[in-house]
Amino acid sequence: MSEPLAGLGDIWAYLAASPLLALTLTLAAYLVALAVYRRSGQLAVLHPLIVSLAIVVGVLVATGTTYDTYFEGAKFIHFLLGPATVALAVPLYRQWDRIRRRALAIAVGVVAGSLTGIATTLTCAELLGADHEVLTSLAPKSVTTPVAMGIVEKLGGLPSLAAAFVLITGVLGATVGPVVLTLAGVTDERARGFGLGTAAHGLGTARALGESEAGGAFAGLAMGLNALVTAILLPLIWAFLF
Amino acid sequence: MLAAVTAIFACQLAGESIAAALGLPLPGPVLGMVFLFAFLVLRSAVPEALERASSSLLSHLTLLFVPASVGVMVHVGRIEKDIVVILAAIVVSTFATMIAAGWTLQALTRGSRKPPADAAVEAQP
DSSP, X not given: OOOOOOSHHHHHHHHHTSHHHHHHHHHHHHHHXXXXXXXXXXXXXXXXXHHHHXXXXXXXXXXXXXXXXXXXXXXXXXXXXXXXXXXXXXXXXXXXXXXXXXXXXXXXXXXXXXXXXXXXXXXXXXXXXXXXXXHHHHTTTTSXXXXXXXXXXXXXXXXXXXXXXHHHHHHHHHHHHHHHHHHTTOOOHHHXXXXXXXXXXXXXXXXXXXXXXXXXXXXXXXXXXXXXXXXXXXXXXXXXHO | OHHHHHHXXXXXXXXXXXXXXXXXXXXXXXXXXXXXXXXXXXXXXXXHHHHHHHHHHHTTHHHHTHHHHHGGGGGHHHHHHTHHHHHHHHHXXXXXXXXXXXXXXXXXXXXXXXXXXXXXXXXXX
């Protein structure tokens, strides 16, 4: 069936059409990023996601590859985010006794976090004068991507811009968040995970899992609850304000 | 292991279907997590294969965010235009949210080692 490939250009065209190139690039970039992170003594600014991003974006720009082309292949890695979210049920289950005992504190904490996020975003945008589309796209930035995009769509913002904000928030929260929590005197590993998951969704959860399994379980729980609470509160607040 | 992966996918599929059918504000995978969790509670143990499947998925969670994160490059122009307000809002708000949630949980659980009355009732099996 398939003709022998003639030159380098043909090989490139052939590879570019298969997911293999994007998948290999993503995995290799991540492996390099992990090595860099470990060598650096886990320096926050060299978080594996930041270095992976720098490498992948660098390669895409250098080869003139569009994001859509890259994602066509990389979506197979992206797909695993869903099953990974489901898998969070396992650490959650192991922490269930502790979670049950703190049910009220958890409920109050996630509402406090969600309202604080919305109020501070509104204040900053008001003080510095963001246009309404940007403000609306910023509002649910602590919420996991699919929910944030859904909320923003309902409120009349730009879902794909919202997704970018969600990711910037996640990177910032996962890298600098632990230091901020320590400075704020939040030392309990579960409370730290809870803060990371509420403010920085899955990326915060990934970071919390790196600190401790208990923290990771509370982070995963906080991520799910904040998605729910913000999806309910934000449209109400927007209806009241705008 | 294959059965465990199938179970995880099935939970996500059920979550996605139900969230879409009922128009819930939750993403399908989060609902799927609730289903898997309910299964574990009913079984009152984590099967070994599920243990392995979940830890291999979660051990490189950050990697799974790379493809979506690269998408930020598409919005560089728009972000650059409003860079100051966007960064200020994200930095201030992310840390305020994190501290509010983490500190509240820590303060409320430290203050009362004994669980609050309604939580204690809920905690009965």
